[in-house]
Amino acid sequence: MFTSPKYYFNRELSWLKFNQRVLLESIDTSNPLLERLRFLAIASSNLDEFFMIRVAGLRHQAKNGIVKYDAAHMDAKTQLKAIDESVQRLVSMQYKYLHVVLDSLEEHGLYFTTPTELDETGRDWLYRYFAEQIYPVVTPLAVDSGHPFPFLANQTINAIVRIFQESPEGRKDYKIAILPIPSVLDRIIEVPTSEKGEHRFVYLEDVITHYATEFFQGYSIDTYMMFRITRDGDLEIDEEEAKDLLTEVEASLRRRSRGDAVRLEVVGEGLPELLSIVLDSVELEEKDVYHIDGHLDCHMYFDFSNYPGYDDLRYKPFEPRTPMEIIGQENTPILDLIRERDIFVHHPFESFNVVEQFVAQAAGDPNVLAIKQTLYRVSGESPIIASLVKAAENGKQVTVLMEVKARFDEENNIIMARRLEKAGCHVIYGLKGLKTHSKITMVVRREEDGIRRYVHLATGNYNGKTARFYTDCGIFTCNDEYGDDASRFFNLISGYSDPPIWNQFIVAPLNLRERIIALIDEEIECAKRGEEAYIIGKMNSLLDKEVIAKLYEASSYGVKIDLIVRGICTLRPGIAGVSDHITVRSIVGRFLEHHRLFYFRNGGHEKIFLSSADWMPRNLNDRVELMIPIIYKTHKERVKGILELYIKDTLKAHIMRADGSYGKPQGQDYAISAQEELMAAAKGKKKKRKMTVKERFEPMFKMKK
Numbered sequence: 001m002f003t004s005p006k007y008y009f010n011r012e013l014s015w016l017k018f019n020q021r022v023l024l025e026s027i028d029t030s031n032p033l034l035e036r037l038r039f040l041a042i043a044s045s046n047l048d049e050f051f052m053i054r055v056a057g058l059r060h061q062a063k064n065g066i067v068k069y070d071a072a073h074m075d076a077k078t079q080l081k082a083i084d085e086s087v088q089r090l091v092s093m094q095y096k097y098l099h100v101v102l103d104s105l106e107e108h109g110l111y112f113t114t115p116t117e118l119d120e121t122g123r124d125w126l127y128r129y130f131a132e133q134i135y136p137v138v139t140p141l142a143v144d145s146g147h148p149f150p151f152l153a154n155q156t157i158n159a160i161v162r163i164f165q166e167s168p169e170g171r172k173d174y175k176i177a178i179l180p181i182p183s184v185l186d187r188i189i190e191v192p193t194s195e196k197g198e199h200r201f202v203y204l205e206d207v208i209t210h211y212a213t214e215f216f217q218g219y220s221i222d223t224y225m226m227f228r229i230t231r232d233g234d235l236e237i238d239e240e241e242a243k244d245l246l247t248e249v250e251a252s253l254r255r256r257s258r259g260d261a262v263r264l265e266v267v268g269e270g271l272p273e274l275l276s277i278v279l280d281s282v283e284l285e286e287k288d289v290y291h292i293d294g295h296l297d298c299h300m301y302f303d304f305s306n307y308p309g310y311d312d313l314r315y316k317p318f319e320p321r322t323p324m325e326i327i328g329q330e331n332t333p334i335l336d337l338i339r340e341r342d343i344f345v346h347h348p349f350e351s352f353n354v355v356e357q358f359v360a361q362a363a364g365d366p367n368v369l370a371i372k373q374t375l376y377r378v379s380g381e382s383p384i385i386a387s388l389v390k391a392a393e394n395g396k397q398v399t400v401l402m403e404v405k406a407r408f409d410e411e412n413n414i415i416m417a418r419r420l421e422k423a424g425c426h427v428i429y430g431l432k433g434l435k436t437h438s439k440i441t442m443v444v445r446r447e448e449d450g451i452r453r454y455v456h457l458a459t460g461n462y463n464g465k466t467a468r469f470y471t472d473c474g475i476f477t478c479n480d481e482y483g484d485d486a487s488r489f490f491n492l493i494s495g496y497s498d499p500p501i502w503n504q505f506i507v508a509p510l511n512l513r514e515r516i517i518a519l520i521d522e523e524i525e526c527a528k529r530g531e532e533a534y535i536i537g538k539m540n541s542l543l544d545k546e547v548i549a550k551l552y553e554a555s556s557y558g559v560k561i562d563l564i565v566r567g568i569c570t571l572r573p574g575i576a577g578v579s580d581h582i583t584v585r586s587i588v589g590r591f592l593e594h595h596r597l598f599y600f601r602n603g604g605h606e607k608i609f610l611s612s613a614d615w616m617p618r619n620l621n622d623r624v625e626l627m628i629p630i631i632y633k634t635h636k637e638r639v640k641g642i643l644e645l646y647i648k649d650t651l652k653a654h655i656m657r658a659d660g661s662y663g664k665p666q667g668q669d670y671a672i673s674a675q676e677e678l679m680a681a682a683k684g685k686k687k688k689r690k691m692t693v694k695e696r697f698e699p700m701f702k703m704k705k
Helices: 011-027 033-063 076-106 120-134 204-210 245-256 272-282 298-304 334-340 353-364 383-393 410-423 480-494 512-528 545-556 617-621 633-648 674-682
Strands: 110-112 141-143 157-166 172-181 188-191 199-203 220-231 261-267 289-292 343-347 368-375 397-402 426-428 440-447 450-458 470-477 506-508 534-539 560-565 582-587 596-600 607-611 623-629 653-656
Touching: 011 033, 011 076, 033 076, 033 220, 033 261, 033 298, 076 110, 076 289, 120 188, 120 204, 157 204, 157 272, 172 204, 172 220, 188 204, 199 204, 204 220, 220 272, 261 272, 334 353, 334 450, 334 470, 343 353, 343 633, 353 368, 353 383, 353 440, 353 450, 368 383, 368 480, 383 397, 383 410, 397 410, 397 480, 410 426, 426 480, 440 480, 450 480, 470 607, 470 633, 480 623, 506 512, 506 617, 512 534, 512 545, 512 596, 512 617, 512 623, 534 633, 545 560, 545 582, 560 633, 582 633, 596 633, 607 633, 617 623, 633 674
Parallel strands: 110 199, 261 289, 368 397, 397 426, 534 560, 560 582
Antiparallel strands: 141 172, 157 172, 157 220, 188 199, 220 261, 343 470, 368 440, 440 450, 450 470, 506 623, 534 596, 582 653, 596 607, 607 623
16 A cells, blocks of 8 residues: 555655755855865765765666666666756756855955966966976876777876877877876865965866976877766675685775776866767766866865864864763773663764773773674774774683675775784674674673673764764663673674574564564554554664555554654655655754664653664665664653754754655744754753744755656
8 A cells, every 4th residue: 555656755866865955055154164165075975975886786787687666666777867867957056056165265365276377476386396296196198009098997087188299281190198187196286375364276187287288298288178987886795605705805895996987077068079089988978977067076175174274164173071971970980880870872962982981991901801892884093993902912802793894994994804803803704695784892791799791782883083973872781681682692693593582682684674663563553542653763764665664554544753864765755644644854964963763652651762773675684783772761861852852953954845855944933953952962051042034045956856
């Protein structure tokens, strides 16, 4: 009844709408100017990954004649056509917004210019810089019968140049060459200026093309075209045949930069002759070209957003506070505090240091016998890795499941895994056919009354860097039921064991899907009996068809459902008799919304959970995930308070309409940003104010379904 394609959106188009929401932050004047530039950079990076993974996968399907329909009944060819139309509009808006931001930066003395627009002093300095820093690095590449078109790596920027020599008779002999723009050099170069309060910048590729004749002595430049290639970046890992998963992942990493081309970006219209040469060489068609009104790869502005001396154009620094539940007890060992009571932590509003201290103190505690941990994404200089190394060196049993298949973190995870192995840790590189995405640490300690297990469970990765700008939460506990489940969990993933009977853990792919369905069914039964029936789900993405159909069923019985979905959402709200009791909102702000929190009213007997899993097929079917119940009343109230704030958000929330478009909340006379409220609370303040007319805005454009 609830499986008709008309009830579902396509996941790829839904993701593009999410990236549109990210892009809209660049024109939200409540954001500082350099942060608006950073949002443009983030949207650009997001789109690169989208092409490298999602579009590449669809192109493989279409090329191989695979006809596979999604929940919205779109096959690969139909999706690719719709994606192209949406991305063309999105890129057009991206550069329109970029020009607005760059123009605004000029009001603050930050100018992006060209070599020809510099004064004589600037040009002299730039030529010396070119001769000393750039010229030795650039390698021009001839293209002729003896020099085939070179292979150009993923996401590199290049200029295809047409040069010529003129014979005494006036005949021009044309040749083609490639000028690679070296990724090892800074894309944005500051040129000294004598004008007080001004800073002038030029782009690396503009400098190289300005002095291009230096690379082709005896030739003149006829014309050139800047372009950038995006290639298939997904890893192809044959886990069935692989004897050593680590070696197979390393081999796949070496192949990543050489994947098939999936997109060609060109500055401006591009000369047809040069464009044709590039398209033929990378085996793409005209429909795969995106013409850019500006400089390629806006991700370069991410680092520029940190340009020193302009703190007033960035968010005010925010320092996470000590977790609320241990204030005043900072000098007490964290294990002692956990033994007294469970501790709830909320990042980035509360410091991630407490998690790092948990592992560090365990590593140095002579009574700790073992540490077991899952790691999905870790920072390059992780204090947690250092603590695990120390623990192994101190003779403790250290077992780490390091997921080497974590996309785009594979190389770093391999390095960390080898470091751990060298120190004497037992390292598991992942499970065959599954990614381990759960976030759990267990510390086993010998105490006077016997062995006690301390457990940390979380929604986010053990990454101190991202914990400063991802919203996540976690719980420390030494509850025996959780400890028993943790032991069974690690035995399950490290050895051979049949699935156990769990006390509290809900584990994918074993029983998480079934439990979610059962929890929704309980709300349906409550609604049938006339009892309170209400679901709140906060997650990154929602696209599992079975779960969505069950939510539709719940709505049809009158269950109120509030969904807070940051990214992809293929559920269609507002359908009469199907989803008219469902609201969907997305929060995009200073911090990346990342925690997964779930609330079920259950006729007044509330059930609240935190989880590592989104409601996606890959999370429920193909990953090792955890969902755990929140037990203590104070922690339940904290989670309810967090969810309530997000539902009340008027400043950073986008409300999904029945046609899949998003709009800002309407009708409230107050202005609330959930993230600002949580930051203010961390500082012991309360932030709530009247909404101004300026803050009531609609997106400047809408993307088609």
